[in-house]
Amino acid sequence: NAGVTQTPKFRILKIGQSMTLQCTQDMNHNYMYWYRQDPGMGLKLIYYSVGAGITDKGEVPNGYNVSRSTTEDFPLRLELAAPSQTSVYFCASTSTLRGLDEQFFGPGTRLTVL
């Protein structure tokens, strides 16, 4: 298994541009998450999904959108990039609702908005 993969690894955006951060997992996990990590800080939950077709907001959803059309993919969309969205973004997945000890993280996408 490749686990959780994310693309791109790095990206620089101009203010107002849009982009999609891709996340794919091949472990057939139902639960998927998007986090952002600001420098020197812990992770904050942006959105999560409990299965295909179902998504919900986390702590910091403003400025982002997600979709979950398949079990494998959970893309994160930024419509109008702002400097405050400069961060490292991590996607994660887990097999069960309370299986947080089995939460696998992707390698991250480092996004800079100028």
Add this chain to the structure above:
Amino acid sequence: GESVGLHLPTLSVQEGDNSIINCAYSNSASDYFIWYKQESGKGPQFIIDIRSNMDKRQGQRVTVLLNKTVKHLSLQIAATQPGDSAVYFCAENSSSYKLIFGSGTRLLVRP
């Protein structure tokens, strides 16, 4: 509001010594806690977890202690090795999906 924080942002230890990383949490309803290790340029990696019905749990070279009275969590690493150098995060869970992360402690292992 809910918060998870760490007392020491950077901890420097001699190789072979034991390390203790501390974490305070404020939500008394939290019933599940996890320690993560994050190496530079990588995503967090699960180390050990503990549920609120326990006060101690041991893994390989790591021990987590939970003191619910003072809402304190600690991670002990025995015989610290250079490969243990990383940022360590505690996280608490008080609902079905949400993990609240602390700001992290950087562990530096001196040779």
